[in-house]
Each structure stands twice: as structure tokens, then as C-alpha cells.
Amino acid sequence: MRCNGRFVVFLMLAPLCLRGQDRPDDSSKVPVKRVVLYKNGVGYFEHLGQVQGNQEVNIPFTSGQLNDVLKSLTVLDLNGGRISGVAYGSSSPVDRQLGELRLSAGEKASLTDFLGALRGARLEVRSGTTTITGRLLSVERKTRIAGGTTLEVDYVSLLTENGDLRTTELSPAFSVRLLERGLSGKVDRYLDLASAGREADVRRMVVSTEGTGARSLFVSYISEVPVWKATYRIVLGSKAGQGPLLQGWAIVDNTVGQDWENVQLSLVAGAPQSFIQNLSQPFYSRRPTVALPQSLNASPQTYEATLTIGSGRLTGVVTDPSGLPVHGAVVTAYDTGGALVGNALTAPAGFYELTSLPEGPVRLRVELAGFQPVVVEGVTVSNTRSAQQNVRLQLGSASQTVTVNAETATLNTSTSSISGGSRSLGSGAGLGGSNYPARQFSVPSAVPLRMTAAVDAARGRSESSAIAQELGDLFEYKLKEPITIRKNRSALVPIVQSGIGAEKVSVWNEQSGLRRPLRALWLTNSTGLTLDGGTFSVLEEETFAGEGVFEPIRPAEKRLVSYAADLAVNASSRNNSEQQRVVRCRVSEGMMVHESEVREKKTYTFRNEDSSRRIVIVEHPARAGYELRSETAPVESTAGWMRFRLPVEPKQTASLVIEEARPIEASYTISNITGDQIGVFLKQKSINKVVEDALRRVLAQQGVIHEIESQKSAREDETSKIFDDQQRLRENMKALKGSAEEKALLQRYTQQLNAQESRLEALKKESKQLEDQADAAQAELDRIVRELSFDVKL
Numbered sequence: 001m002r003c004n005g006r007f008v009v010f011l012m013l014a015p016l017c018l019r020g021q022d023r024p025d026d027s028s029k030v031p032v033k034r035v036v037l038y039k040n041g042v043g044y045f046e047h048l049g050q051v052q053g054n055q056e057v058n059i060p061f062t063s064g065q066l067n068d069v070l071k072s073l074t075v076l077d078l079n080g081g082r083i084s085g086v087a088y089g090s091s092s093p094v095d096r097q098l099g100e101l102r103l104s105a106g107e108k109a110s111l112t113d114f115l116g117a118l119r120g121a122r123l124e125v126r127s128g129t130t131t132i133t134g135r136l137l138s139v140e141r142k143t144r145i146a147g148g149t150t151l152e153v154d155y156v157s158l159l160t161e162n163g164d165l166r167t168t169e170l171s172p173a174f175s176v177r178l179l180e181r182g183l184s185g186k187v188d189r190y191l192d193l194a195s196a197g198r199e200a201d202v203r204r205m206v207v208s209t210e211g212t213g214a215r216s217l218f219v220s221y222i223s224e225v226p227v228w229k230a231t232y233r234i235v236l237g238s239k240a241g242q243g244p245l246l247q248g249w250a251i252v253d254n255t256v257g258q259d260w261e262n263v264q265l266s267l268v269a270g271a272p273q274s275f276i277q278n279l280s281q282p283f284y285s286r287r288p289t290v291a292l293p294q295s296l297n298a299s300p301q302t303y304e305a306t307l308t309i310g311s312g313r314l315t316g317v318v319t320d321p322s323g324l325p326v327h328g329a330v331v332t333a334y335d336t337g338g339a340l341v342g343n344a345l346t347a348p349a350g351f352y353e354l355t356s357l358p359e360g361p362v363r364l365r366v367e368l369a370g371f372q373p374v375v376v377e378g379v380t381v382s383n384t385r386s387a388q389q390n391v392r393l394q395l396g397s398a399s400q401t402v403t404v405n406a407e408t409a410t411l412n413t414s415t416s417s418i419s420g421g422s423r424s425l426g427s428g429a430g431l432g433g434s435n436y437p438a439r440q441f442s443v444p445s446a447v448p449l450r451m452t453a454a455v456d457a458a459r460g461r462s463e464s465s466a467i468a469q470e471l472g473d474l475f476e477y478k479l480k481e482p483i484t485i486r487k488n489r490s491a492l493v494p495i496v497q498s499g500i501g502a503e504k505v506s507v508w509n510e511q512s513g514l515r516r517p518l519r520a521l522w523l524t525n526s527t528g529l530t531l532d533g534g535t536f537s538v539l540e541e542e543t544f545a546g547e548g549v550f551e552p553i554r555p556a557e558k559r560l561v562s563y564a565a566d567l568a569v570n571a572s573s574r575n576n577s578e579q580q581r582v583v584r585c586r587v588s589e590g591m592m593v594h595e596s597e598v599r600e601k602k603t604y605t606f607r608n609e610d611s612s613r614r615i616v617i618v619e620h621p622a623r624a625g626y627e628l629r630s631e632t633a634p635v636e637s638t639a640g641w642m643r644f645r646l647p648v649e650p651k652q653t654a655s656l657v658i659e660e661a662r663p664i665e666a667s668y669t670i671s672n673i674t675g676d677q678i679g680v681f682l683k684q685k686s687i688n689k690v691v692e693d694a695l696r697r698v699l700a701q702q703g704v705i706h707e708i709e710s711q712k713s714a715r716e717d718e719t720s721k722i723f724d725d726q727q728r729l730r731e732n733m734k735a736l737k738g739s740a741e742e743k744a745l746l747q748r749y750t751q752q753l754n755a756q757e758s759r760l761e762a763l764k765k766e767s768k769q770l771e772d773q774a775d776a777a778q779a780e781l782d783r784i785v786r787e788l789s790f791d792v793k794l
Contacts, residue, residue, distance in 0.1 A: 030057060030217060034264040036476075037252065039532070040271035043225030051081070051217045057207040059219070061088075067277060068223040069205065076218040081211025088205040112154055115139045115176070122179040125156060127168040133179070134158035134166065222274070226253040228267050230495075230534030234502065234521065236545070246527060248496030250466075250477065254485040262482040267466070267495065269475040269532035269552065312357035312381035314342070316389045317350045318366055325350025326393055329368040330526050332501055333379075336361055339615075339635075339645070340501045343524045343556045358635070359383045364391070372396035378406040466495040468529040475530035498527040506566040508604065509619040509641075510573055517569050517606075517616060518562035519546065525553045538563045558636075560617070560643075568610035569648070576601040580661075582686035587694070587790040592668045594686050597661040599629065604656040608648040618644045620658055630659040670785050675699055685794065694788050701781040708777055712770045719763050722756045729753055 030049025037043050051057070061069055066088065075083050116139050125132045137157040144151045154170040168174075178184050209217065228250050235245040250267050254260055314333065318326045331352045333342035341362060342354035362381055367373035371393040379389050394402060466477040477495040485491045501524035506517040521538070525531055531553040538545040546564030553559050577600045584595040608614045619641040620634075628634075634642035648654040668677070678695050681687045687695070729749045736742040 030219060032258065032260060032263055034266075035260060036266040036268060037225060037228045038268045038271060038274075039227060040274055041224055041227045042222055042272070042274045043256070044222055045220065047217075047219040049217055050214055051077075051209050051211075052214050053212060054208075054210050057209070057217065057219070059205045059207065061205060065223045066205070069221040071277060072220075072222040074218075074220040075207050077209055077211060077215055078218055079211070079213075079215035081209055081215045084208040084210045086205065086207050111170070112139055112141070115156060118178075118183070121183055123158065124177040124179055125158060125168060126173075126175045126177075127171050128173050130168055132158050132160065132166045132168060134160035134164075137165065139170075223256075224276075226255055228252050230269070230532040232496070232531070232534060232536035234500070234523075234536055234538050236502070236504070236538065236540040243499050244502040244521075246496060246498055246500040246531075247494065248531065250493045250495045251490060252485065252493055253490045254487055256487070259487050260483070260485045262484055265479045265483050265493070267477040267493075268471060269477070269530060272474070312355075312359050312383055313386040314354040314357055314362070314364075314379065314381055314389060315386060316352055316391060318346045318352060318391045318393060319350055320371070320393055321395060323392075326368060326371075328528070329366055329371075329393070330499075330528070331391075332365045332524070332526060333357060334363045334365070336363075337615075337647075338503075340503050340522065340524050340558075343501055343526045343558075345528050345555065357381045364389060366391045366393065368393065370395065372400045372402050374402045374404060376404045376406055380406070466493070468495070470530075475532070496527060496529060496531065498529070500524070501526045503615075505560075505615045505617045506569055507560065507562055507617045507619065508569075508571050508606070510571075510604075511621070514565070517566045517571055519564040519566045520560055520562040520617070522558065522560050522617070523550070523553070524558045525555055528555050530554055536561070536563070566614070568608060569614055569616065570607040570609070571604065573602060573604045576603075581684065582794055585687055585691055585790065585792045585794060587670065587691065587788050590670050590785045590788075592670055592673070592691075594666045594668075596664045596666070598664060599659065599661045600626075602658045602660075604646070604658070605653060606646065606648050606655075607653045608650060611650050613650060614648040616646045616648055616654075616656075618646060618656055620644060623660070626660040626662050628659070629661050630657060632656065632658065670695070670698055670788065671702075671781065673698065688792055688794065691790055691792060694790070697784055698781065698788075701777065701784055705774060705777045705781060708770055708774045712767060712774065715763050715767045715770065719760060719767075722760055722763075726753060726756055 030047045032045050033048045034046040035043065036045075049057075070088075073086070075086065077083060115136065119136050119138065121136055122134070123136050135158060137159050140155050140157070142153055142155055144153050155167050156170060157165060157167045159165055178187065207217075207219065209215075231249050231251065233247040233249075235247065237243055237245075252265070252267070318329045318331070320326050325346070325348070327346055327348045327350065329346040329350075329352075331344045331346065331354065332340060333354050335341050335358055342357050344352045344354050346352045359381055362379050364376040364379055365373060366376070372395070374391050374393055376389055376391060379387065381387050389406060391404070466479050468475065468477050470476075479493065483491070483493070503522040505520050505522055507520045508517040512518075531550075533549070533551045533553075535547060535549050537547045548561050548563040550559055550561045577598065580597050580599055582594045582596045586593045586595070602620065604618050604620075606614075606616050617635075620643075622637060622640055622642050628642075632644060635645045636643050644656055644658065646654055646656045673695060678687075678692065678699070682692065729752060733746055733749050736746050
């Protein structure tokens with residue numbers, strides 16, 4: 001219900017009873033008028049009834065329901081009265097009430113626990129012929145061995161009035177009498193609380209109203225209800241030109257304890273946020289318990305949604321015979337093979353737009369109740385420009401189809417078929433897909449032909465019992481007529497009755513682990529409604545053909561869903577991988593990059609043993625880092641798969657070859673490249689003559705630098721040796737004592753040091769010159785490397 005711009009959710013639980021000074025009858029009820037059920041297990045209910053004067057509305061709830069009511073209750077007096085207050089019965093948790101008794105036995109106490117809680121009390125204990133009176137000291141468990149068997153036995157110990165400590169076994173004949181004053185009453189109270197869990201869990205809420213005369217009272221609240229379920233039937237046409245029919249049903253359960261009599265029922269395909277919070281217990285609080293969302297786990301395959309197909313765009317305007325725009329017409333597009341490639345609804349101005357169409361000719365079909373369907377042949381779609389095709393509808397029956405040629409725009413009226421493109425999805429010849437001639441079929445003797453025709457006619461006349469509409473981010477199915485569902489009963493309510501776009505195909509996914517392809521329907525939601533997720537059954541030739549599950553489908557969305565195994569098609573595959581040579585060499589900013597690729601080829605082979613044509617949809621994994629190299633392009637792609645279309649003729653074998661390449665890059669620093677590496681590159685043919693000459697210039701300059709560095713190293717070695725020799729001479733000079741022979745030796749050492757100093761001075765100058773030469777040579781190498789820039793395809 002929409003109230004003051006907001007959606008409010010109510011739950012009907014038990015009858016609302018009125019009481020008060022002016023009430024004529026204590027059993028008066030405020031009945032439920034509207035119910036809205038959500039997919040998250042929350043229900044919304046409205047009650048509307050009459051009050052007289054100052055009355056109180058007595059509403060019984062369970063404790064679980066009361067929590068939801070307290071956070072959602074809305075009460076309105078619609079005729080000038082006022083709500084003076086709302087009260088409800090409150091109670092503490094059982095464990096807290098037990099705690100107030102000062103009897104710490106607990107809610108689920110055993111005999112030992114109970115006696116332990118009575119410690120200190122005066123008792124009379126009888127065990128067999130023994131009677132002991134005194135104050136309870138303890139209850140203990142001890143181990144006793146009797147006849148070779150170990151037993152666990154409980155013993156009770158009492159302190160008598162004489163000061164004796166007596167112990168006796170708790171035997172099967174054991175009995176206790178409470179002697180302490182007031183203790184029996186506490187035990188009775190304890191047992192009352194312990195047995196409260198078996199009583200009806202009823203908490204009464206009283207709504208007090210004040211006013212004069214008869215007035216209308218509105219009460220609403222939410223609470224937990226069973227989740228409503230969607231289930232569908234897809235009826236494949238048995239006649240040429242007869243499209244598939246979608247029937248949708250909702251399973252609704254009334255388990256709230258009261259009949260729903262003539263209530264307005266709405267089913268919302270959405271799950272607004274809701275949670276459980278314990279508000280009804282005033283002395284005990286906890287964090288909210290937020291339930292996890294529930295979902296169906298089903299084994300049938302539900303395929304991923306489409307991400308990309310073609311890039312063609314087609315627009316136009318649909319008008320009636322007077323030229324006025326037509327709103328809500330269904331516009332569908334088919335390729336030359338009869339496959340559905342696009343679907344849209346016309347806007348209030350009659351405008352439609354189809355996107356992601358494949359390039360080439362397409363066939364349009366435009367239809368709306370009360371007008372003759374129009375087929376436009378030969379509309380050309382391009383990936384580089386937008387195409388336009390306007391359509392004018394003529395008043396008439398859906399049994400007549402107007403065919404328009406897109407080039408000459410001439411009209412040709414035919415009956416009960418689409419020129420050149422009838423689509424039948426039945427069994428037999430229909431199993432091959434969408435492009436095949438009309439066929440004759442026989443009806444089993446158990447189903448007379450007139451009965452089949454009557455079933456088709458009744459199915460065509462039937463309509464859904466619900467009005468579907470957007471509800472913000474949600475989607476609502478609102479029943480057209482009030483419905484009655486008795487308590488603890490369920491109902492199957494029709495919510496969708498519409499044609500739907502469907503192409504029958506066989507789907508092969510090697511990673512599914514199945515031995516055969518799956519029969520599937522490529523559905524396009526042409527109903528204009530959001531289809532809630534649920535199970536579906538496929539009916540073909542008035543016979544069950546299979547079933548599956550699909551997720552929620554938005555208007556005009558295309559989904560692939562399977563429903564049976566295709567036993568007539570055998571599938572196999574093989575892989576081939578090869579390492580390719582370098583295909584590109586890039587040199588820039590001192591780096592050389594070799595681009596190569598690993599090519600992989602996957603061949604899928606299918607054998608069709610049936611007498612009818614098959615359209616096989618191959619799901620090939622979309623792997624990160626791989627690029628498609630084959631000419632065959634996918635008809636669409638998902639987040640994880642590429643889908644390829646492969647026709648397989650009767651009693652024939654067909655193959656699909658998919659080639660992919662994974663690019664590989666290897667980087668080299670040019671200034672570090674050696675002659676041996678250049679030789680390897682030449683052998684691998686990963687560089688050409690131009691790149692080789694450039695690398696040779698780099699090597700030559702590297703040789704110059706290496707020669708200068710060698711000369712510098714030689715000077716440094718000579719300098720080091722002179723330093724070592726001077727150190728030796730100085731040590732020898734220190735050891736001389738001044739004799740004539742020593743003086744001559746000292747003079748010799750001095751001359752050698754002078755000569756070495758001169759050589760060191762010369763070496764220093766040479767090293768400086770060589771260092772300058774090395775810097776210049778390195779700068780030249782850097783310039784040569786920096787100026788290298790190639791992008792060569794090999």
C-alpha cells in the first residue's frame with residue numbers, strides 16, 4: 001500500500017477484538033483487508049473496522065509477532081477520533097524470573113541440580129527403610145564398584161539436630177519432604193515458571209480510542225510470513241507461426257492463524273531490508289538478529305547474462321492507422337537464421353530503440369492487442385551508423401499478419417503465418433532451432449484433435465489475475481480481484497500470461513562435466529514485466545519436455561536456460577598449442593622489447609544423429625590475457641564465457657575451431673646486450689638487419705669504453721705497486737744506523753723515491769685524461785642508445 005508517498009507493510013495475524021463502554025459486542029472484529037508479501041519473508045497487512053465511542057481494540061499476538069509489531073505498528077482513527085494509547089502484556093524472560101526466586105536450579109534442572117539448589121534447607125529424606133531429618137549439606141556423586149561393574153552413584157548428606165552428619169544413597173526408593181517454611185511455595189512457583197513454555201504464547205495488545213459515534217479504525221503492522229514462490233510454464237507453439245507462451249504462477253501460503261477473506265493481495269518481487277529485534281521484553285536486550293537471505297538451490301543450469309553482442313542500432317516510431325503514436329507495442333528483431341536478436345517496447349510517443357544488433361539484414365515483428373501484427377523484412381543494420389524503420393499498425397485480429405518489404409514499403413496481407421520465417425519450437429522438425437519450414441504432425445488417439453484445438457484456444461484466451469507494475473526498486477504483482485485463502489491453506493495464483501521470445505538451442509559447455517549438450521531456451525523477456533526468479537516447466541506438443549530454474553529477468557533482457565539433455569548430439573573436443581617466434585621488435589628509451597605469442601586452437605566437433613537440424617551454442621571460456629584470432633566471432637559474451645553459434649544439419653557432423661593467442665613480452669636493456677646475445681637473436685630471427693646494425697654500433701661504442709677502462713685499470717695497478725714499494729723503501733731507511741755503507745744505501749733509496757714520485761705524478765695526469773675520455777665515451781654511448789627507436793614487425 002502507498003500511504004502519504006511511502007510504502008507501508010502490514011501483517012494480519014489474529015482477529016482484532018473491540019471492547020469498551022459503548023461496544024455492542026465483545027466479539028466484534030476488525031478484519032484484514034489487504035496483504036502484501038515480500039520475497040524476504042516479511043508480510044504487510046492492513047485491518048479496517050468500526051469502533052463506537054470510547055472503545056479499546058484487543059489484539060492478541062505471539063511473542064515473536066509482538067517484536068515485529070512494536071517496530072512497525074500504525075494505528076489511525078479515520079473519522080476525527082484519536083488514539084489515546086497502546087498497551088501490551090509484558091513479561092520477563094524465564095531465566096530472570098527464576099533468578100528472582102533465589103532458587104538457582106535453572107530452567108532445565110536435574111534432580112541433583114534441584115537438590116543442590118536447596119542446600120541449607122531442612123529436609124526429611126527417606127531411602128528404603130532409613131529416614132533422616134536435618135539440614136541439607138551437600139549432594140555428591142561417587143564411584144562404586146559392585147560385582148566387577150563400576151557405577152556412578154549420588155549421595156546426599158544432612159546435618160541432624162543432634163549434630164550428626166548422615167549420608168544416604170539416592171536409590172530408586174528415595175523421597176524428600178520439604179520441612180522449611182515457605183519453601184514449598186517457592187518450588188510451586190518454580191514449577192509454574194518451568195511449565196509456562198507449554199502454554200499458549202499469547203501477548204495481548206490493547207489500543208485505546210476516544211471519540212464519538214461510529215468511526216473507522218485502521219491498524220497495520222509487519223511480521224514474518226512464508227516466502228511466496230514463483231513458478232512458470234513455457235508452452236512451445238505447436239503450429240506454424242505460433243509463438244511461445246509464458247504462464248507465471250505464485251504459490252502463496254497462509255499460516256498466520258486467520259482466514260483471509262476477500263483480501264487485496266499483492267506479491268512483491270523484492271526483499272526490502274528487515275530484521276528481527278527483541279523489543280517486547282523490557283528487562284532483557286540484545287543486538288538485532290539479522291537473518292541471512294534465503295535462496296533456492298537448484299541443479300539445473302542457469303547461464304550467465306549477456307554482456308556484449310553486436311553494435312548495430314535500430315530506431316523508429318510505431319503509429320496507428322490515423323498516424324498517432326502507439327504505446328506498449330512489442331518490437332522484436334530476428335536475424336536471417338530466425339534467431340531472436342533484439343526486443344523492445346514502444347514509449348508513449350511510439351518510439352522504440354533496439355541496440356546491440358548484429359550487422360546485416362534483420363526481420364522486425366511489431367504486435368499489440370487489437371492490431372494486426374506487422375512483419376518488416378530486409379531491414380539493414382550497420383555497426384557504423386544507426387538505422388531507422390517506422391511501422392504503421394492496422395486494426396484487426398492477431399490471426400492476420402501484415403508483411404512489409406523494407407526497400408519498397410509495399411504491403412502484403414497473409415493469414416496465420418509470417419512470410420518466409422515461420423518459427424515453431426515443437427519437437428520433431430522443430431528441435432533444430434528457429435529456421436525451418438512448417439510441418440504436419442499427428443495427435444495421439446488419446447488426445448483428439450478437437451481437444452488440442454480447444455486447449456490452444458483456451459490457453460490463448462486466458463489472462464493473468466494480476467496487474468504488474470514497477471514499485472520503486474521493486475516489482476509488484478497486484479491481484480485484480482480480492483482473494484480468499486483459509487488459514488493453514490495455500491493457493492496457486494496466476495500472475496503472468498503473455499507471449500515470450502524464445503529460441504530452442506542445444507548448449508555445450510565442456511567444463512560442466514556432462515556427456516551431452518543440454519536442450520535450452522534462449523529467452524528474451526518480451527512480456528514487458530520483471531519476471532521473478534523461480535522454476536519453469538516446458539510443455540511441447542501438449543507434453544512435458546523438461547524443467548529448470550532461472551534468475552530474475554528484467555524486461556527485454558535475454559537469458560539462456562536449460563531444461564533437458566539432448567541425447568541426439570554427441571560432442572568432443574581437442575586442443576593444440578604452439579610457441580610462435582617473435583612477431584614484433586620494439587626499441588625505445590634504452591629498452592628492446594620482443595613480442596611473441598603462444599597460440600592455442602580448440603576444435604569442438606558435434607555429430608547430430610537426429611532427423612532435424614540443431615543449433616548448438618558452444619560456451620568457450622573467456623580467459624584473461626587471451627585474444628581471439630579466429631574469424632568466427634561469438635554471438636554474445638558474458639563475464640566468463642564467449643558463446644558461439646554452430647548449425648549442425650541432420651545426420652551430419654560439424655566443427656567449430658576457435659583460435660586464441662596469449663601475447664608474451666621479453667625486455668632487454670640495450671646497453672647491457674652482448675655479442676653472444678645478438679648472435680642468438682639472429683638465429684631466432686627476432687631482429688632484422690636494421691636492428692642488428694644499431695646494436696652493433698652500441699657494441700662498438702661499448703668496446704671503446706672497455707678499452708679506456710682497461711687503460712685506467714692498468715694505471716691504477718701501477719700506482720698501487722709504486723705505493724707498496726715506497727712503503728718498503730721507507731721501512732728500510734728507518735733501519736739504517738749511519739755507517740758509510742748505509743749512507744750510500746740511503747742515497748740510493750732516496751733516488752728511487754724521487755723517481756717513483758715523478759712517475760706517480762705522470763700516472764695521475766694520465767688517469768685524469770683517461771677518466772675524461774671514459775666520460776666522453778659513455779656520453780656518446782648514452783646518446784646512441786637514447787636515439788635508437790624502432791618498431792619492427794617480423
